Amino acid sequence: xxxxxxxxxxxxxxxxxxxxxxxxxxxxxxxxxxxxxxxxxxxxxxxxxxxxxxxxxxxxxxxx
Amino acid sequence: xxxxxxxxxxxxxxxxxxxxxxxxxxxxxxxxxxxxxxxxxxxxxxxxxxxxxxxxxxxxxxxxxxxxxxxxxxxxxxxxxxxxxxxxxxxxxxxxxxxxxxxxxxxxxxxxxxxxxxxxxxxxxxxxxxxxxxxxxxxxxxxxxxxxxxxxxxxxxxxxxxxxxxxxxxxxxxxxxxxxxxxxxx
Numbered sequence: 001x002x003x004x005x006x007x008x009x010x011x012x013x014x015x016x017x018x019x020x021x022x023x024x025x026x027x028x029x030x031x032x033x034x035x036x037x038x039x040x041x042x043x044x045x046x047x048x049x050x051x052x053x054x055x056x057x058x059x060x061x062x063x064x
Numbered sequence: 065x066x067x068x069x070x071x072x073x074x075x076x077x078x079x080x081x082x083x084x085x086x087x088x089x090x091x092x093x094x095x096x097x098x099x100x101x102x103x104x105x106x107x108x109x110x111x112x113x114x115x116x117x118x119x120x121x122x123x124x125x126x127x128x129x130x131x132x133x134x135x136x137x138x139x140x141x142x143x144x145x146x147x148x149x150x151x152x153x154x155x156x157x158x159x160x161x162x163x164x165x166x167x168x169x170x171x172x173x174x175x176x177x178x179x180x181x182x183x184x185x186x187x188x189x190x191x192x193x194x195x196x197x198x199x200x201x202x203x204x205x206x207x208x209x210x211x212x213x214x215x216x217x218x219x220x221x222x223x224x225x226x227x228x229x230x231x232x233x234x235x236x237x238x239x240x241x242x243x244x245x246x247x248x249x250x
Contacts, residue, residue, distance in 0.1 A: 003159030005151060012233035013226035014204075014211070036166035043170045043237055050177050050240075054186045055206050057178075058081050059121055061073035 002030040007037050011044060070116070071100055078124050084202050085128045087195070091135065095127040125207050132203070133217045150234055167237070170245045182244060189239035193232050200225060201232035 002010075007030045010016045016027055031038050078099060082092035102123050111119055156162045176182060193201065199218065203209045209217070215225050 003155075004161050005155040005159040008154075008234065009151075009226075009230050012230040014229055015226060036161045039169040040167040040237065043167060043241075044233060046170055046177070047233065047237055047240065050182070050186060051205050051236075053178050054183055054190075057183050058084070058206070059077055059117055061117070062076045 002026045004030075004034060004037055007031070007034070008040060011041060067103055070103065070120075074117070074120055075100070078120065081121070081206070082124060082128055084190070084206060085199065086131055086136075091131050095124060095131060098127045099123045125209075128207060129203070129209065129213075129217055132199070136199070136218070150231060150238075154234065167241070170241070172245055185240065185244045189236050189243065192239060193235060197228040197232040197235075200228035204229065 007027055010019070010023070010027060016024065019027070031041060075096060078096045079092055082095045083089065086092045086095065099120055103120070106119075154162060154165055161167075190198070190202070200214055200220070203214045203217070204211070211222070211225055214220065215222060220228075
């Protein structure tokens with residue numbers, strides 16, 4: 001069974017995006033059972049959106 | 065196309081963006097100068113107004129990765145990335161969240177995440193990352209490079225890449241939790 005440390009590493013390293021069906025299955029099972037990892041995963045999704053907005057902010061032209 | 069106006073509008077944002085990736089200011093300035101020089105040689109009739117930002121930052125991306133490839137590739141040893149192992153703090157010996165450090169759901173409204181104040185906090189957290197994970201992370205997230213290209217440019221193994229990305233995302237979540245979301249670990 002996947003532990004929190006392993007699940008979080010696979011999520012944050014990006015490995016889950018390209019993982020095979022079996023690994024994704026175990027990751028999903030872990031997330032369903034672990035409230036803390038569910039919270040971390042949801043926060044990580046918001047982090048991605050926040051970083052995309054930050055990137056756009058960085059690239060915005062200077063005030064005219 | 066008013067090139068002077070274009071340079072005025074984009075020089076500072078491009079410099080700020082380049083400095084995220086290139087620690088030496090003169091390298092960041094050189095990269096931006098290269099983009100400005102490319103602007104002079106551009107056939108602007110073929111570029112729509114709405115694509116100007118994408119076009120300029122696309123050139124800048126190449127100028128930055130060129131410098132990373134040739135000037136920064138072997139500057140740092142990736143084996144020394146993790147002198148402080150964040151995982152030893154976050155997790156116990158059984159691989160579960162350490163007592164008092166389990167994350168809690170961020171529940172700030174979405175609109176608060178596009179304010180100047182929030183971006184200032186993101187900026188602070190990004191700039192607090194250790195240099196090596198920061199470089200990998202910023203190439204992936206802000207330059208939008210693929211993992212293979214990042215490994216090739218910086219001379220990393222896939223395992224190094226995963227370690228750097230994981231470290232950066234974990235640390236950023238902790239930092240934002242502490243400085244913005246006011247989250248207290250459970």
